[in-house]
Amino acid sequence: MNDFEQLVRRHETFLEQILHRYAPPATRLMQAMNYMLFPGGKRLRPLLVYLCGELLDLEPSNLDRIAAAVEITHCYSLIHDDLPAMDNDDFRRGKPSCHRAFDEATAILAGDGMQALAVEILLKELPQFLTATKVIAVTQALVCASGTSGMVSGQSLDLSELGRSDLTVSELQMIHQLKTGQLIASCANMVLAATHASIETTHHLSQFAHSLGLVFQMQDDYLDRYSPESLGKKRGSDKANNKVTYATLFEQDILLKKINQLYAQAQANLLFFGDKAIKLSQLTDELKQRTENFCSNIIS
Amino acid sequence: MNDFEQLVRRHETFLEQILHRYAPPATRLMQAMNYMLFPGGKRLRPLLVYLCGELLDLEPSNLDRIAAAVEITHCYSLIHDDLPAMDNDDFRRGKPSCHRAFDEATAILAGDGMQALAVEILLKELPQFLTATKVIAVTQALVCASGTSGMVSGQSLDLSELGRSDLTVSELQMIHQLKTGQLIASCANMVLAATHASIETTHHLSQFAHSLGLVFQMQDDYLDRYSPESLGKKRGSDKANNKVTYATLFEQDILLKKINQLYAQAQANLLFFGDKAIKLSQLTDELKQRTENFCSNIIS
Numbered sequence: 001m002n003d004f005e006q007l008v009r010r011h012e013t014f015l016e017q018i019l020h021r022y023a024p025p026a027t028r029l030m031q032a033m034n035y036m037l038f039p040g041g042k043r044l045r046p047l048l049v050y051l052c053g054e055l056l057d058l059e060p061s062n063l064d065r066i067a068a069a070v071e072i073t074h075c076y077s078l079i080h081d082d083l084p085a086m087d088n089d090d091f092r093r094g095k096p097s098c099h100r101a102f103d104e105a106t107a108i109l110a111g112d113g114m115q116a117l118a119v120e121i122l123l124k125e126l127p128q129f130l131t132a133t134k135v136i137a138v139t140q141a142l143v144c145a146s147g148t149s150g151m152v153s154g155q156s157l158d159l160s161e162l163g164r165s166d167l168t169v170s171e172l173q174m175i176h177q178l179k180t181g182q183l184i185a186s187c188a189n190m191v192l193a194a195t196h197a198s199i200e201t202t203h204h205l206s207q208f209a210h211s212l213g214l215v216f217q218m219q220d221d222y223l224d225r226y227s228p229e230s231l232g233k234k235r236g237s238d239k240a241n242n243k244v245t246y247a248t249l250f251e252q253d254i255l256l257k258k259i260n261q262l263y264a265q266a267q268a269n270l271l272f273f274g275d276k277a278i279k280l281s282q283l284t285d286e287l288k289q290r291t292e293n294f295c296s297n298i299i300s
Numbered sequence: 301m302n303d304f305e306q307l308v309r310r311h312e313t314f315l316e317q318i319l320h321r322y323a324p325p326a327t328r329l330m331q332a333m334n335y336m337l338f339p340g341g342k343r344l345r346p347l348l349v350y351l352c353g354e355l356l357d358l359e360p361s362n363l364d365r366i367a368a369a370v371e372i373t374h375c376y377s378l379i380h381d382d383l384p385a386m387d388n389d390d391f392r393r394g395k396p397s398c399h400r401a402f403d404e405a406t407a408i409l410a411g412d413g414m415q416a417l418a419v420e421i422l423l424k425e426l427p428q429f430l431t432a433t434k435v436i437a438v439t440q441a442l443v444c445a446s447g448t449s450g451m452v453s454g455q456s457l458d459l460s461e462l463g464r465s466d467l468t469v470s471e472l473q474m475i476h477q478l479k480t481g482q483l484i485a486s487c488a489n490m491v492l493a494a495t496h497a498s499i500e501t502t503h504h505l506s507q508f509a510h511s512l513g514l515v516f517q518m519q520d521d522y523l524d525r526y527s528p529e530s531l532g533k534k535r536g537s538d539k540a541n542n543k544v545t546y547a548t549l550f551e552q553d554i555l556l557k558k559i560n561q562l563y564a565q566a567q568a569n570l571l572f573f574g575d576k577a578i579k580l581s582q583l584t585d586e587l588k589q590r591t592e593n594f595c596s597n598i599i600s
Contacts, residue, residue, distance in 0.1 A: 024448035025478065026456035033448075080412060085404030104385030108408065109456045112380060112415065116447025119419055123440045132432030139439075140423045147416025148324035148333075156326035156409045178325065 003279055004047060004286075011046040012038070014064040015071065018125075022117055032102045032110035033117075036075045041093055044287075045070045048187035048212075051280040052205060055273055056195045065125045066138060066190045069118040073146050074183060076114035079107050081155060119143060130194055137193035145186035154179025162243040169249055173214065181213030200272065208269040212284065215262035219291055221245040222255055256291065263288045303579055304347060304586075311346040312338070314364040315371065318425075322417055332402045332410035333417075336375045341393055344587070345370045348487035348512075351580040352505060355573055356495045365425045366438060366490050369418040373446050374483060376414035379407050381455060419443060430494055437493035445486035454479025462543040469549055473514065481513030500572065508569040512584065515562035519591055521545040522555055556591065563588045 001009070015037060024030050046067035053063040082089040082097040083104060090100050099107035119139060126135045144150060157175045161167060188209035192202050225247035246255055266284050270277040301309070315337060324330050346367035353363040382389040382397040383404060390400050399407035419439060426435045444450060457475045461467060488509035492502050525547035546555055566584050570577040 022448065024453045024456075025474075026448075026453040026460070028460055029448065029453055029456040080408055083405075083408065085408060105383075105459050106456065108380055108383065108385060109452050109459075111412070113448035113452040113456075115412065115415055116443050116452065120440070120443050120447055120449075123436055123443065127433075127436060132436055133427075136423050136427060136432055136435055140420070143416050143420050143423065147420055148322060148326075148329065148413035149420075152409050152413040152416065153324045153326040153329055156324075156329040156406065156413075159405050159409075160326070160328055174325075 004283065007047055007050045008043045011043055011050070011064070011067050011071070012040065015068050018068050018121060022120065024113060028102065028106055029109055029113055032098055032106045033114055035101055036079055036098050036110065037072070039093070040071070043071065045074055045184065045187050047283060048184070048209070049191060051283060052188045052191040055205070055276055055280060056191060056197060056201070058191055058194055059129055062126065062129050062194055065121055066194070069122050069142055070183065070187055070190065072114045072118040072121070073142060076111040076118070077146070077151055077155070079111040079114070083107060086155070086159065115146070134194050138190045141186050141189040141193045145182040145189070150178055150182040164244065167244045172244060172246065172249060176217040177214065180217050181210070184213035184216055185209040204269045204272040208266050211262045211266040211269070215259055215266070218246045218255065218259050218262070221247045222259060222291055226252060259291055304583065307347055307350045308343045311343055311350070311364070311367050311371070312340065315368050318368050318421060322420065324413060328402065328406055329409055329413055332398055332406045333414055335401055336379055336398050336410065337372070339393070340371070343371065345374055345484065345487050347583060348484065348509070349491060351583060352488045352491040355505070355576055355580060356491060356497060356501070358491055358494055359429055362426065362429050362494055365421055366494070369422050369442055370483065370487055370490065372414045372418040372421070373442060376411040376418070377446070377451055377455070379411040379414070383407060386455070386459065415446070434494050438490045441486050441489040441493045445482040445489070450478055450482040464544065467544045472544060472546065472549060476517040477514065480517050481510070484513035484516055485509040504569045504572040508566050511562050511566040511569065515559055515566070518546045518555065518559050518562070521547045522559060522591055526552060559591055
C-alpha cells in the first residue's frame, strides 16, 4: 500500500468513526449519508489536506477533522448537483445517485445535513487541539468556500450562464473557480488557518492550491470530451446539455497546453518547500497523469 | 409602534444590511434569498433572540447577528420544506413559494446558501464583540439545532414517519422537537452561549424556550385543523396529506388544554427573572392569544 492509499484508508476509518459519533436520529438520513460517503471517489480533497498539513507539521488529529469536513462538504454538493432539478444525473461513481437510490426528499435532506455536519465536526472537535481563534479561522475558510461567496454561487451561475453561447473564457473560469476551485483551495487554506505560517509559506501554498483548483475542471472537461473511458457518469453529458465547457471554448491541443501550464505553476510553487513537498508534488503529478496517460494511449 | 414592532424593524434593517454585505456573485441566488427573507413572517425567532438577550443584558450588536443567523436558517428550512419532493407547497406567506417564483434548482441553492450564510455571519461578525470561545459556542448552538441532530432529522422523520397510523404521542413530540422545537430553543441557547449565565438562569431560560418550542407545533396543528383563517398556506394541508398531527391524536378540548399548560410552564419559568422578563412574558402571551382569540370568536 503506497503513502496515498494509507492516507485514504486513515481518512475513511476516521470518516466512519465520526459518522458513527454524530449519527442522526433519522435512520434513512444516516443511510443516505453513508451511501454517499462510502465507497468514495478519489478522496482528492482529504489527500490535499493531509499532504498540505504534513508540509506545515500540523498534528494528524487536526487533519483528520479538517479532511472529514471538506470531504463531507464535497459529497453534500454532489448529492444536490445530481438532483433532477440541477444536473439530473442518475449515476454517480458507477452506482445510482443518491436521489435514485433513496428519493429526492432524502437526498435534499442528506445534503442539508452533511453541510451542517461538516461545520459541527470542526466546531466541536477542533477545540481539543487548536485555539478558539484558529478553530474559527479554519471553519470560516470552509464555509466561505462552500457558501454563497463560493460553491453555491458557482453552481447557480453554472445553471444560469453555461448555456449562453457568448460566454467568455474569463466568465467560465470565474464560474468554475467559484464552483470547484474554492473548495479545492480551501484544503490548503484551512490547513494554513490552523498554523502560524509565514507570508511566503501562505503565498506559495495557496497559489499551489489555486492552480490546482483551476486546472481540475479544465481537465475534467478535457476528459469528458476526449477520453474514451467513462468518468462514472454518462460520457459527454455536459455537451448533451449544450453547456459551454473548456473543451468547447478551446481546441484540444490548446486546452492540453493550458492544463500542463497550470500543473507546472502548481509544481513551481511547491519548489519553495524543497524536499518536504515531495509527496504533494507526487500527488500533483499523478493528477496530471490523468490526461497524460490518455494522450500516450492515443499516440501508442 | 410598539416594542415588538420596533425590534422587528431593527431586525429587518439589519437583515437588509447584512444581505447587502454578503451579496453573492450570482444575481439569481441573491434575488431568491431576498424574496424569501422579505417580507418575512412573524419574525418570532429574532424577537426571541432580542428579548432573551435584553434579559441577560447582552449587547444589541451581538443580538442583531444572532437574530439574523437564526432567521436566515429558519427561512432556508422553509424553502427546502416547500419543495415538490418535500411538502410540495405552492404558497408561503400568501405568495408563491420560492421554487414557484423562481425554479427548483434556484430554491435548493438559495436554501443551501442561506444555511452557509447564517454560519458565516456568526463566524465573521461576532468576533468583534465576543471572545472566540463564545463565538464557537453560539455557532455550535445554531448548527446543532439545525443540523442532523436537530431540524434536518426532524424533517426526515416527518416525511417517513408521520404517515404511520400507529404513531404515538411521544414519537410525534420527538419529531416536532427535532423539526421545530430545537431551532426555537436555540434562540435562547445562542444567547446563553454568548453570556456568563448562572446555572439557574440557564435552567429557567432554556426551559422557557423548550416549552415554547414544544407548544408551537401543537398550536399550529390546532389552528391548521380548527381555525377558519388561512395560515398562508392551503388550510388543512397536513390532513390532506394524511399526516398524523397533534389534532388527529387529541380531541380539540384536550389539545387546547395541553397548549395552555405548556404556555403556563413557559410563563412559570419567566417568574425567576421578575420584572426584567415583562416583554418576554408579553410576547409569550401574544403567542398564546393565537388560539385564545380564535376560541373567543367561536364563543362570541
